[in-house]
Amino acid sequence: MSQSIFEQGLPKTPANHVALSPLTFIERTASVYPDYPAVVHGEIRRDWGTTWERCRRLASALEKRGIQSGETVAAMLPNVPAMFEAHFGVPLAGCVLNTLNIRLDAEAIAYMLEHGEAKAILVDPEFADVIEEAVSKLANKPLIIDVADEQFMPDGRTIGELAYEALLAEGDPSYPYRLPEDEWQAISLNYTSGTTGKPKGVVYHHRGAYLNAVSNILVWAMPHHPVYLWTLPMFHCNGWCFPWTIAAAAGTNICLRKVEAKKVMDLIADEQVSHFSGAPIVLNGLVNLPAEDKRTFDHPVKVTTAGAAPPASVIAGVEKLGIDVTHVYGLTEVYGPVTSCAWRDAWDELPIEERAKIKSRQGVRYHMLEALCVADPNTLEPVPKDGETIGEILMRGNNVMKGYLKNEAATEQALEGGWYHTGDLAVWHSDGYIEIKDRSKDIIISGGENISTIEVEDAIYSHPAVEEAAVVAKPDEKWGEVPCAFVKLKVGYDEVTEQQIIDHCRAHLARFKAPKAVIFTELPKTSTGKIQKFVLREEARNQ
Known part of the structure; x- marks a missing residue:
């Protein structure tokens, strides 16, 4: 089949075709708005020019330390400036950023570090103990870099070979800005929760990170220079790509440790x-x-x-x-x-x-x-x-x-x-x-009828005494499964009874959808605020 005239003599060249990467966003913002605020964390106030220099120093220092393109750099950090900088400095060196869930135990962290073959890890002092234990389980130990945070403790325990600021001092603030050779190149590694077996390592590429970061701006009709508060963990799906989004929008990152x-x-x-x-x-x-x-x-x-x-x-x-x-x-x-x-x-x-x-x-x-x-x-x-x-x-x-x-x-x-x-x-x-x-794993099948736990939870939440609620399946000899509700009451409503919650649901739902049991308790949650229903399902089975 002959080529269309639009495919003849019109090749892709560096002038008209480049890899999509969110690294573009910080390079542009730092050049256009170098004096605009980029990062706020307590007394720390840094502009975009300074932040970009620090990201380039990080990339340069990792390279000088022998971390090669395509290798993994992990981070066990809360929402502090270094975590934001890692989203640019690590991929700028051609490496893959693995942000770790700060609520996980040493065994889970050890598995992720080994599976992802991490060559270095940034560690906040709050998590020194768990990382020390996790690394002790590894045959190939990563370079440990301590990231101090005055807001946590000025003299937090250190376990690494060097401090983050010392690492940056090794780097070149003029480290060359380079896009990946291929936008399909990995930019980050995120592990799933692993509630049913080993966690799976989800691999993101530069193209996807670029596009979803732009989508965030479009969906929110986000103006130039937004002020973004980091209530969402940056370790969770790379903060929903918002580190890259805020760089694209030349915004201000208000860091929040807890x-x-x-x-x-x-x-x-x-x-x-x-x-x-x-x-x-x-x-x-x-x-x-x-x-x-x-x-x-x-x-x-x-x-x-x-x-x-x-x-x-x-x-x-x-x-x-x-x-x-x-x-x-x-x-x-x-x-x-x-x-x-x-x-x-x-x-x-x-x-x-x-x-x-x-x-x-x-x-x-x-x-x-x-x-x-x-x-x-x-x-x-x-x-x-x-x-x-x-x-x-x-x-x-x-x-x-x-x-x-x-x-x-x-x-x-x-x-x-x-x-x-x-x-x-x-x-x-x-x-x-x-x-x-x-x-699919949460739907309740009771007597052949599908019951949406979300629908039942909505009914429970409409009760004025309820602060939090979760509904799971409870085994039942007659119906197979029935709804079981776990409820946290608001302060001052301690007199509310199980029957009152059930009656309230029956007034808003078909009778068979109302919970057959209500347990008043604190609800177990993940580090991102999701209620851990697998824990509640086990508890319901044991009731």
């Missing part, structure tokens, strides 16, 4: 925070602050929330504080959020409770996600857009992972049929918006 509702509220007011992100538990904390700890804002504040379907009552409570909520949805395998409940002007006139109910849907695909559907996972046939038929959420696009590191079988299964299979069950509404009904 998420505490009062501190979040104070920083929003005092630092004029315009944007932040987090799981519904973060929003719930703001809603349930004592009146004397709440602040008023004279500037627009927006939040994206994901991790679990946020109850409509929580969304309504946050918006009453003057914070506009955007519900997004995604997974580690797709660089964080890739769908959002895109807002329509016609919904502005609805009562706040109705608006909140709409916002609890997962919505439509991000600009940079090629395709999204709800389908039969076996036949790949889309389900009707009737808001009732349940199918699996499938995704396709440039912001789907490269695959799972050293696990071809799992990669093939996840990407079977040319779609990424999420494992999340949802319905498709007539307007094209999707709404999750459950994880």
Whole structure:
């Protein structure tokens, strides 16, 4: 077949075709806005020019220390400046950044360091003990770099060969800016939670990181120079790609070592925070602050929330504080959020409770996600857009992972049929918006009827005494499974009974969907605020 005239004498050259990489964002911002604020952490205030120099020093120093392109550099850090710098300095050296979940134990960390073949690791003093224990289990020990943080403890215990600032001093602030040779080159490695077997190592590429970072700007209609508060862990899906997003938008990163509702509220007011992100538990904390700890804002504040379907009552409570909520949805395998409940002007006139109910849907695909559907996972046939038929959420696009590191079988299964299979069950509404009904592993099948735990949780959350709730399946001789609710009550509501919660649910749901048992307790959570339902399922089985 002869070439089209548009393919003749029109080759790709360095002048008209370059690899997409989020490294572009910080290089541009540092050259255009070098004196604009980039990072705030307590008394630390650094501009973009200084931050870019530090990132280049990091890349140079890693290279001088013998860390080669394509090798892994891990980070066991909270949301501190070094964690932000690592998102640029590590890939600038051609290396792959592995941000570790700071809540994990030594055994899990050791597995990740060994599996990812980490050659170096940045360590905060708070996690010195767990990293020391983890590294002791390894045959090939990585270079350990201590990252001091005055906000934690000025004289924190050190376990490394050198300090982070000393490492930067070894580096060249003029280290050459280089894009990867291929945008398919890995930029980061993120491990899944591993609640059913060993964690899987999700590999991101430069192209996907670039595109999802831009998507964040588009979905939020983010203006130039936003002020972004780091309530979301940067170790979680690389902070949903927001380190790269904020660099692209020439914004300010307000670092936050530990998420505490009062501190979040104070920083929003005092630092004029315009944007932040987090799981519904973060929003719930703001809603349930004592009146004397709440602040008023004279500037627009927006939040994206994901991790679990946020109850409509929580969304309504946050918006009453003057914070506009955007519900997004995604997974580690797709660089964080890739769908959002895109807002329509016609919904502005609805009562706040109705608006909140709409916002609890997962919505439509991000600009940079090629395709999204709800389908039969076996036949790949889309389900009707009737808001009732349940199918699996499938995704396709440039912001789907490269695959799972050293696990071809799992990669093939996840990407079977040319779609990424999420494992999340949802319905498709007539307007094209999707709404999750459950994880496939969380759906309750009672007497042959499917019960959405999310639907039951929404009903429980609408009770004025409830601060947190989670519903799981409890084995039942007659019905096979029945709903079992775990509830944390708000302060001052200790007299509320199990029967009152059940009766409240029966008033809002079909009777068979109401929980058959209610257990009042603290709810176990992951480091990103997700409720650990696998723990609760085990507890329900033992009741």
